[in-house]
Amino acid sequence: MIGSKASVINAIPDRWKYLKNVIIVKVKHSGDKTTVYARPLARLIEQLQRLPGVGPKSAQRLALHILKRPEAEVEALAQALIEAKKQIGLCSVCFHLSAEPVCEICRNANRDNNTICVVADPRDVIALEKTREYKGKYHVLGGVISPIDGIGPEQLTILALQRRVNQQKPKEVILAISPSVEGETTTLYIGQLLKPFTKVTRIAFGLPVGGDLEYADEVTLARALEGRRELD
Amino acid sequence: MIGSKASVINAIPDRWKYLKNVIIVKVKHSGDKTTVYARPLARLIEQLQRLPGVGPKSAQRLALHILKRPEAEVEALAQALIEAKKQIGLCSVCFHLSAEPVCEICRNANRDNNTICVVADPRDVIALEKTREYKGKYHVLGGVISPIDGIGPEQLTILALQRRVNQQKPKEVILAISPSVEGETTTLYIGQLLKPFTKVTRIAFGLPVGGDLEYADEVTLARALEGRRELD
Secondary structure, three states, rough: HHHHHHHHOOOOHHHHOHHHHHHHHHHHHOOOHHOOOHHHHHHHHOOOOOOOOHHHHHHHHHHHHHHHHOHHHHHHHHHHHHHHHOOOEEOOOOOOOEEEOHHHHHHHOEEEEEEEEEEEOOOHHHHHHOOOOOOOOEOOOOOEEEEEHHHHHHHOOHHHHHHHHHHHOOOEEEEEOOOHHHHHHHHHHHHHOOOOOEEEEEEOOOOOOOHHHHHHHHHHOOOOOOOOOOOO | OOHHHHHHHHHOOHOOOOOOHHHHHHHHHHOOOHHHHHHHHHHHHHOOOOOOOOOOOHHHHHHHHHOOOOOHHHHHHHHHHHHHHHHHHEEOOOOOOOOOOOHHHHHHHHHEEEEEEEEOOHHHHHHHHHOOOOOOOEEEEOOOOOOHHHHHHHHOHHHHHHHHHHHHHHOEEEOOOOOOOHHHHHHHHHHHHHOOOEEEEEEEOOOOOOOHHHOOHHHHHHHHHHHOOOOO
């Protein structure tokens, strides 16, 4: 290591001498893992770094925290990881995350079978459920139409939705898809597809509650104006 | 749930009617977990929330990410957790994290036995090792003296350090403990204890490299002045 470092540094012409320190720092940084951490710790840090939003620093912090916890607690976490992965699949009706073939929401007889709320992702179902306002059923598309990423209607659960609408004959299909370009495309596509069979609505876009008119972006404001309603 | 919510709301006098919405929001928020997540997912989110710096939102994000990953990857993470916890203990010589009875640094014959660098925590060893400047041995105290938290010298590995200095007879003991009130106490305590037997030094405190004089706090600046050295 020291040999190769020296040879890299000697290869630098004198007029770039100020660069030497920069390069030393770089060389020092590579290969940190091998010597600094005991092997099982290094492996844990490496695995934790694969999680979203976890960089080398937080991976180290998490790993050192885990080493301090009692063994039972660490095992509970490991067990929870494996069990969640093994037991949770997609509901065969609505494609929401579920530990059973048909999810809790679809099985719930108290929920209104006459409305289907169409969302892009399971996390949208979770967000809507947290409002406790919606009492109908859901349909999770598994994404939005995005030709650039090679995602067409066939890659999503749109065919299953169409079939479900034909069988179940809901009174209303609510499209709750984020208003990005791809989201709009998806909304329009599904709207066209289902309009002949049922009433299709979409959620309102406008000023967020607690939001300040002054700070809202133009598109949101335009949407809020467009979606205005008579006072009652 | 709905019953108790209604009774809470009815108990509010009319002049505080505007409070009703606030309370409804609160009631809605409690008990989210039970209905929104499938059980194994809820358990995983709960476990992830025990990690430092992971709140309910990031726990949900991490859990949903994990569900999307291949089973082998999730198992590798679970395995790494259990193995790190099972295999990593403390080095019997220096009390750094180690997968073996004596850690890699203590076993390394190329490292200088004549210097012992005393730090509070294993993460300090990792930080110092990353500099690749230090080639001696370490001693991890396992904390700093803090009477308020009930941590005296006996709760730390100070006795072991004293014994080690008497046996190993190092030429220098470097104290590398953060300059908090407790850190200073610890530094002074160990300094008094070891001075009769060996040379005791402490790391320099001053302006961080890349730091701006203007933005440095007074204590740091005072330390930097105090620790000034003649130009060579």
